[in-house]
Amino acid sequence: MTKEVAEFAYDLHSGLGAINITEYDQLPLLGMAATLAVHIKGLGVIEYEVLRKVSDHFMGIPSRSLREILEILEEVEFVRLVTAGRTIEKVIPNIPLFDDVYVGLGDFASSELKMNEHEQATLSILQALRESPQNTHSFQAKSGIDTNVFRRCLQFGSISGMLSEQKARGKSILISPFYYADNLDGLADTVAAVGASALTSVLNKVKANQGWPLSLALSSGQIGTSILTTTEVQLLTKLTSEGMIKPPTISFGGRNESFVFTPKPGSARLNAANREIYERAMALVSAVRKGQLLAQEYRIKYPLAILRKLRDKGFLKSNSEAASQYQNLVVMRVAYLKEVSSGMWQLHLNRMPENEAALDLAIDVLRTGEVSNMEVNQDARIALSKDEIYIQSIVAAAELKKRQKDITDPQALEEYAQLILKFD
Amino acid sequence: MAKFDKDRHQKQLALRYCLAQGYLPCLEVVVNTASDLTSKPEVLTDIDVLGIENIADGTLRRIVFDCKSSNKLGAISRAFWASGLMKYTGADGAFVILGKPAVFNHRISALKVDVDLHDERSFEELGRTIAQDFNTDSCYQASIERWDVAHAAFAKSKWAEDIFALCHYTAPLSLKPEQTFRKILAAIRKNRGDFDPEKDDHVAIVFDIISYMFILWARMGRDLRRIYSPTMRRENFEDALRLYVWGGHESYAIRQAILENSLRAGMAGNAAGDLQEFPAWKRFVSFVGLVISSPDDIFRCAEMCREFSIRQVSPHNADFDEKIKKRFKTNNRLAQFITAATSYVTEACRLPTDLEKKINDQVLTFS
Structure with missing residues (x-):
């Protein structure tokens, strides 16, 4: 749970931003520390002034809190601070590239920070909602959270966009836009119909074998080595047909095949700018899965090795199936095909940062099933590497627009639609 | 009752x-x-x-x-x-x-x-x-006891009160069918989280709503037939239909203006696309195109849906079912219109999709 505490704290902060909730004490600090750490990882020395402005503008860290956060990070040895008396002048990131920020902060939290009742309740709510949407009443009963604390957590959950409470089939369902991006109504309805545990079980099986061909899963009744019960098969069909899982498709040999992934992560785990990288990674995984499971003649035995080779060498040896198999990658400009002899094509990677990131994500997804490192805001990282003038110009431009968060509250939109429909 | x-x-x-x-x-x-x-x-x-x-x-x-x-x-x-x-x-x-x-x-x-x-x-x-x-007692609707049972089923669902009032009191007497239609859609949308396809009562409620909607559509169909002409282009028909269903040009213009103002005030842009158009517009246009070909049959669908609604909560009677089957056999429009209407309402009000499936399956077993 330790690493997850830091992850959930990050998620919570991404939703709350600068909103101050009096019931929270240590959790926002942890969240801000995680946010900051994730963004400065791998960068060089940063001027304190630049860091102050960038963290305020992009990461929602009020400048007043920055000192305290940096002191936490210093204690965890993620940064070194260059001070002159009481003033911090420079911040030197000290996070090795292969270290997991969440693990380090999670360990710190478990030994140094004590969460109060509301914070603990929030953490368990987030943990449950990450698995799948939950039935409000049964979740509350199972978790044993006090009713008033629960209600309060739901209240600020809605404000921060962390969760929304919806009615489906007469039951009240909690669902989190942090963790699910597509067709939240459909997901709530599914949980109301079949229960959270059935949904979680299907999603876990998909996660263990990301990118599995849909038709193969439905016909053979299993994904990878996990067997699907008949209800799970029906559930899988429902999830894909109603857009809760949006499987990428590859056309080859006159047929179309869809490849199943876990639902696209929501706003906390997938920063908007990284959506393109996510799509490309899914395309990469689908392509090698096709080669692994639906090859015309030559099966790919080790899809992970193929992707690693593409990353290291930059191209794949030619074969006859490459043209159809990797067509999507060419369309998305991840790679290009070179014909070496008639009918035999080599796949070459387009060496650009997005494609490298996509390849890394694809390898992670195949290996662990997890989508990681997609929450980082790239604009923030760029701003951190530049000087004060750059960040000042961005801040000034933003001041002219309304600096409120977008009103994407689905409840409000629905009520608005009601009014427009109803009035004479 | x-x-x-x-x-x-x-x-x-x-x-x-x-x-x-x-x-x-x-x-x-x-x-x-x-x-x-x-x-x-x-x-x-x-x-x-x-x-x-x-x-x-x-x-x-x-x-x-x-x-x-x-x-x-x-x-x-x-x-x-x-x-x-x-x-x-x-x-x-x-x-x-x-x-x-x-x-x-x-x-x-x-x-x-x-x-x-x-x-x-x-x-x-x-x-x-x-x-x-x-x-x-010649059909499901013919006995007041069954109406009692049906009404008790509706009374159990307190959330359906608004919908009930609109359908049972406003729709039969309405002189402005497009307005009443919009209000019914709004009321269903508000309570869409309460419809449970597993419950017979709820299915009966949906059949009932659709039967009242058919009464409104019978009137609207008459008007829309006057708008439509075979030489008309699809876009022109759609424009006229859009203004008709929103209650006229001025009404439509006001709504668009409100929407733009809300966008300017900071409402999320991508969600607004959902609000600019009448719910499930494309499907609505197809539905209208379907029913104006035979407007008299629209009204007959209302009777059939009422039968289905009461049938849902009463013990089944083979004779009555036979009669329904015969009606469907003699009139091939009934099944077509009813299934199209159900699909429209499910999409427009975002009801659970297996509700649509359940209703359409029932209707199709009779046709």
Whole structure:
């Protein structure tokens, strides 16, 4: 749970931003520390002034809190601070590239920070909602959270966009836009119909074998080595047909095949700018899965090795199936095909940062099933590497627009639609 | 429904008379005040049975049936009352079924104000001139007990109160069908989280709503047929349909202006696309295109859906089912329109998709 505490704290902060909730004490600090750490990882020395402005503008860290956060990070040895008396002048990131920020902060939290009742309740709510949407009443009963604390957590959950409470089939369902991006109504309805545990079980099986061909899963009744019960098969069909899982498709040999992934992560785990990288990674995984499971003649035995080779060498040896198999990658400009002899094509990677990131994500997804490192805001990282003038110009431009968060509250939109429909 | 208990026998007579005549019966239609000056709507009176007749091409005639077994008010006074009610609600004819027979001079005088005075015996004889067996339990709708059961099912779902009021009270008397239609859609959307396809009661409610919608569409279909011409381009028809269903050009323009202002005030842009167009617009256009080809059948669908609604919560009867099957066989539009309507309502109000499946499967087993 330790690493997850830091992850959930990050998620919570991404939703709350600068909103101050009096019931929270240590959790926002942890969240801000995680946010900051994730963004400065791998960068060089940063001027304190630049860091102050960038963290305020992009990461929602009020400048007043920055000192305290940096002191936490210093204690965890993620940064070194260059001070002159009481003033911090420079911040030197000290996070090795292969270290997991969440693990380090999670360990710190478990030994140094004590969460109060509301914070603990929030953490368990987030943990449950990450698995799948939950039935409000049964979740509350199972978790044993006090009713008033629960209600309060739901209240600020809605404000921060962390969760929304919806009615489906007469039951009240909690669902989190942090963790699910597509067709939240459909997901709530599914949980109301079949229960959270059935949904979680299907999603876990998909996660263990990301990118599995849909038709193969439905016909053979299993994904990878996990067997699907008949209800799970029906559930899988429902999830894909109603857009809760949006499987990428590859056309080859006159047929179309869809490849199943876990639902696209929501706003906390997938920063908007990284959506393109996510799509490309899914395309990469689908392509090698096709080669692994639906090859015309030559099966790919080790899809992970193929992707690693593409990353290291930059191209794949030619074969006859490459043209159809990797067509999507060419369309998305991840790679290009070179014909070496008639009918035999080599796949070459387009060496650009997005494609490298996509390849890394694809390898992670195949290996662990997890989508990681997609929450980082790239604009923030760029701003951190530049000087004060750059960040000042961005801040000034933003001041002219309304600096409120977008009103994407689905409840409000629905009520608005009601009014427009109803009035004479 | 406790309300149905008063003058029960007479109500059932009126009900069966409507069915024999081919009218669509609506029980206990509450009439509200014409003015809207208090926060809660005020009830003036209620119509015991309202029969809706489709003359041709969506022109609807409404007949009021008033059942009074007590004799507090004299016969002719009752006739004048009914005539006033007719004028107020825009009905075209009225029957008053009294406890005691009225004097024949009064009866002929009452005809002058389009009110037909009867007592139970004479009304039954009138019914028998149409069909000898009119006073028999011939279909699901024909027994007041079943209406009781259906009403109890609706009363169990408190969340459906608004929808119920709109459908049962406003829709039968509505002179502005597109407005009532929009309001019904809004009311369903508000409560869409409460519909559970597993519950028969809820399925019955949906059938009921759709049957009332068909009454509205019968009227709208008539107007829309006047808009449509075979040489018209699709976009032109769509534009006219859009303005029609939003209540006219000015109404539509105001809504667009409100939307733009909200966008400027910071409402999320991508969600606004959902609001700019009428719910499930594409499917609505297809539905309209489908039903204007045969507007008379729209009304018949209302009867069928009412049968299905009551059937959902009553024990099944093989004879009645046979009758339904026969109707479907002779009229190939019924299944087509009903399934199209269900698909539209499910998409427009974002109801659970297996609700649509369940309803369509039921309808298709009969066709």
